[in-house]
Each structure stands twice: as C-alpha cells, then as structure tokens.
Amino acid sequence: MTSTQPADGPVGIGLDFGTTNSALALADVDGRTHVVRFASDTGPTPAFRSILFFGREEPDAPLRCEAGPRALALALEPFEERRLMQSLKSFLASALFQGTVVFGRRTDLEDLVARILRPLRREALEAGHRLPGPVVVGRPVCFAKAETEADDARAERRLRAALDQAGFHDTVFEFEPVAAAYHYESALERDELVLIGDFGGGTSDFCLLPVGPSYRARPRRAADIAGTEGVAIAGDAFDARIVRHRVAPQLGRGGEQRSPFGKRVPIPNWIYGELERWHHLSFLKTHENLGLLMELERAACEPEKLAALRHLVEADLGYPLYRAVEATKSALSREAASPLRFEDGPVQIDAAVTRNEFEAWIAPELERIEAAVDRLLERTGTATAAVDAVFLTGGSSFVPAVRELFRRRFGPERLRRGDELTSVASGLALRARDLQRS
Ligand SMILES: Nc1ncnc2c1ncn2[C@@H]1O[C@H](COP(=O)(O)OP(=O)(O)OP(=O)(O)O)[C@@H](O)[C@H]1O
Numbered sequence: 001m002t003s004t005q006p007a008d009g010p011v012g013i014g015l016d017f018g019t020t021n022s023a024l025a026l027a028d029v030d031g032r033t034h035v036v037r038f039a040s041d042t043g044p045t046p047a048f049r050s051i052l053f054f055g056r057e058e059p060d061a062p063l064r065c066e067a068g069p070r071a072l073a074l075a076l077e078p079f080e081e082r083r084l085m086q087s088l089k090s091f092l093a094s095a096l097f098q099g100t101v102v103f104g105r106r107t108d109l110e111d112l113v114a115r116i117l118r119p120l121r122r123e124a125l126e127a128g129h130r131l132p133g134p135v136v137v138g139r140p141v142c143f144a145k146a147e148t149e150a151d152d153a154r155a156e157r158r159l160r161a162a163l164d165q166a167g168f169h170d171t172v173f174e175f176e177p178v179a180a181a182y183h184y185e186s187a188l189e190r191d192e193l194v195l196i197g198d199f200g201g202g203t204s205d206f207c208l209l210p211v212g213p214s215y216r217a218r219p220r221r222a223a224d225i226a227g228t229e230g231v232a233i234a235g236d237a238f239d240a241r242i243v244r245h246r247v248a249p250q251l252g253r254g255g256e257q258r259s260p261f262g263k264r265v266p267i268p269n270w271i272y273g274e275l276e277r278w279h280h281l282s283f284l285k286t287h288e289n290l291g292l293l294m295e296l297e298r299a300a301c302e303p304e305k306l307a308a309l310r311h312l313v314e315a316d317l318g319y320p321l322y323r324a325v326e327a328t329k330s331a332l333s334r335e336a337a338s339p340l341r342f343e344d345g346p347v348q349i350d351a352a353v354t355r356n357e358f359e360a361w362i363a364p365e366l367e368r369i370e371a372a373v374d375r376l377l378e379r380t381g382t383a384t385a386a387v388d389a390v391f392l393t394g395g396s397s398f399v400p401a402v403r404e405l406f407r408r409r410f411g412p413e414r415l416r417r418g419d420e421l422t423s424v425a426s427g428l429a430l431r432a433r434d435l436q437r438s
Pocket residue numbers: 017018019020021022089176199200201202203204234235236326329330331333393394395396397398399420421
C-alpha cells in the first residue's frame with residue numbers, strides 16, 4: 001500500500017541503486033510505504049536516472065556535474081564539452097575498470113557512483129524526508145560481469161564505499177528480487193509460493209519464496225527464502241541487439257578495409273562490441289581510439305561509415321543514441337513495428353524494427369533468462385505446478401516476449417505484475433522496517 005507521507009516518520013528506508021533508474025522509499029511502522037518523488041522537467045518522478053553528466057558551457061566555465069533528472073535535462077542542452085555516463089553499476093564487479101579521467105581529473109568508480117547517490121540523498125532531505133539508518137540497499141543476485149566470489153565481493157565493497165561517500169553511512173544489503181517479494185506480499189490476503197522475476201537494465205533476478213499474511217506478521221528469516229538466481233541479461237542487452245542489427249551496420253560493422261598490401265580485410269569487430277554496451281560508450285573517446293578510428297576511416301572501403309562512427313565517439317553521442325534505441329524498444333512493447341531514427345552530422349540512421357525481428361534478435365537472451373528460471377526451480381526441487389503466482393516487475397518486464405515466456409510456463413492465471421520502477425525500493429523499505437522489528 002502506498003501512502004502520501006509516513007505519519008510518524010519512517011522506520012525503514014530502502015534504496016534501489018539501479019543500472020538505469022534509482023529509487024528511494026520509506027516505510028512507516030504499520031508497513032505503509034511511500035516512494036520519494038524527484039523534481040524533473042516532466043513533473044515529479046520516482047525514477048532518479050542513474051546517469052552522470054559532466055560538462056562545460058564554455059571552455060573556461062567551471063565544470064558542472066549533475067545526476068538524475070538534472071543530468072537528463074542538461075544532456076539535451078548545448079555544451080561546449082560534455083561527457084555522459086550511464087549503466088555504471090555494470091562496472092562494479094570489474095577488476096579491470098578502476099576509474100577514468102574526467103576533464104583532466106582521475107576519478108574512480110566509487111566516486112562516480114557517489115556522484116549519483118549524493119544528489120539523490122540531498123534532494124530527498126531537501127524535500128523534508130528524514131532518512132534514519134540503517135538504509136537497506138538492493139543488490140542483484142549476481143552483479144553484471146561477476147564471475148567469481150571475489151568479483152561479487154568487489155562489487156559489494158565498491159557499492160558500499162560509494163554509498164558511504166554519498167552520506168549513506170549505515171547500510172545493509174538485500175537481494176533486489178527478495179525486496180520485490182516484500183512489496184508484492186504487502187497487498188496479499190493469503191499465503192502463497194511466489195516466483196519473483198525482476199527485469200532491469202543490467203540484470204534479471206529471481207527468487208522463490210512463500211509470502212503472505214502469516215510471513216508478514218513476523219520478521220522474515222533467511223531460511224524462508226527457497227532460492228535466488230540471477231543473470232546479467234536485461235534491458236541493456238536487448239538494446240545491444242538493436243544497435244548490432246540497425247545501428248552498427250550503418251557505422252561500418254561487417255565492412256572491409258584495404259590492408260597496406262592492398263588486400264581487402266574485415267574492419268575489426270571489437271569496436272562495435274563497445275558500441276553495444278552503454279556503460280562502455282562514453283569511455284571510447286580516448287586519444288588512442290580516435291587515432292585508430294581515423295586510420296580505419298582512411299583505409300575503409302566505405303569511409304563515410306567510419307567517419308560517422310568517429311563523429312559518434314568524438315561528439316559523445318552515446319546518450320542521444322541510447323534514447324533513440326530505447327524509444328524504439330519501448331514502442332515495440334506496444335506496437336508491432338517502430339521506426340528508429342537518429343541523425344547528427346554524418347550519422348544518419350533512418351530505419352525500422354518490427355517486433356518479430358526484435359524477438360528473433362533477443363531469442364538467445366530469452367533462452368538464458370529461461371535457463372536461470374529452470375536452475376532455480378531445479379535447485380529448490382520445485383515443480384512448476386507448486387508455484388502459486390509469478391510476479392514480474394522491473395522496466396524490462398514490459399517487453400512482451402519476457403512476459404510470454406512466463407505465460408507459456410505458468411499460464412496467464414498465475415501471472416501478476418506491477419510497480420515496475422518502484423517495487424524494489426518499496427520492498428527494501430519494508431525489509432528495513434522488518435530489521436527494526438527483529
Ligand atoms: N516499455 C518498455 N519496454 C521495454 N523496455 C522498457 C520499457 N520501459 C523501460 N524499459 C527498460 O527497462 C530497463 C530499466 O528498468 P529498471 O528501472 O527496472 O532497471 P534498473 O533497476 O535500473 O536496473 P537493474 O535492476 O538491472 O540494476 C531499461 O533497459 C529500459 O529500457
């Protein structure tokens with residue numbers, strides 16, 4: 001249940017630092033939750049974009065750094081120099097990515113993440129919300145790119161350090177799908193075994209657990225959770241397929257260049273791999289890469305396509321490209337076909353995507369998502385028939401093919417959905433309240 005403001009102040013705070021969107025929620029002593037809304041150009045929003053903008057209006061102007069809705073607004077304004085970073089959560093587990101140089105200053109990943117979380121906290125405080133600790137913070141079951149326990153520990157450590165830098169000093173982690181279960185449970189009138197699927201920007205996370213009034217009545221124990229599972233495939237991976245099939249070919253992917261000996265050889269593919277990953281795109285603009293792109297442009301059989309690629313990197317057009325691709329993808333959740341237009345200087349993309357094409361492109365991703373569900377059911381010894389309900393949440397659960405996968409497996413009568421962008425934060429707040437009771 002969502003109220004306007006917790007009457008006697010919050011007893012639980014939940015923070016969802018998402019790959020694409022972050023959210024903050026408060027729970028009162030009776031278990032009512034309230035999602036904090038942030039000012040934005042389009043009115044108050046619970047979704048604080050996990051995006052970071054650095055820019056200078058003029059060469060000698062001071063460097064501006066904004067996150068969330070303010071960063072989104074600045075991203076569309078003319079700036080002399082700019083840099084936009086997104087999906088930074090996907091770097092947390094990476095031992096290779098330590099940080100970057102931003103306008104001449106070395107900045108580590110923890111600092112970049114803190115620059116998103118700090119204004120989120122400040123805006124909530126300025127809006128009059130009290131934020132007593134401990135704050136329960138979500139984490140995916142498996143961080144993107146975490147292959148070992150050490151990777152996972154690194155991701156958690158870095159996230160905790162960033163939270164601390166941002167002013168959240170007392171934090172406890174909880175799995176994001178478990179939080180979504182708390183949210184789902186808050187409206188339940190009878191006990192059931194639920195499978196939660198949370199499909200975000202970077203990861204798809206699952207958990208299986210009994211929920212309902214008798215569980216809600218007492219603090220939950222770890223043993224109540226039958227199992228969790230996760231896979232680093234979600235909205236960003238779906239976007240990557242659109243980039244690969246509709247954007248990269250216009251920028252030279254699959255083309256050829258002339259070698260110094262006059263032979264025709266393929267243009268290296270790795271650069272297009274970087275193009276497909278939003279969190280890598282704004283890091284492509286290095287002196288070395290630009291030099292390489294210039295060389296490729298000279299040798300390419302279709303130099304205009306390489307010139308367009310260089311422009312995309314040089315002008316840091318990753319974010320506007322992301323917007324165009326995301327708009328096409330989101331439209332495909334409603335329509336059978338959608339245009340994809342992106343024009344900026346030499347980059348001229350005027351294409352279309354049908355839902356059938358999109359579904360064929362993401363079929364391998366859907367298979368891996370389904371395999372994660374299979375693993376969870378198998379590991380917990382749960383028959384499909386034993387699952388009473390399936391709650392699908394997170395922005396990527398809007399994708400019809402994702403929902404279809406569960407409809408086929410569990411039948412439409414067992415599917416539940418809702419609060420796609422806020423269920424995790426609100427569940428984290430309920431978890432925080434639960435911790436106060438135990
Ligand atoms: N209507 C839609 N159709 C398809 N995808 C959508 C739609 N709306 C949002 N998305 C996608 O949902 C994703 C964001 O969802 P969400 O905010 O739940 O992720 P997140 O919590 O930030 O990420 P994560 O949980 O992986 O860290 C993005 O990839 C976005 O493009």
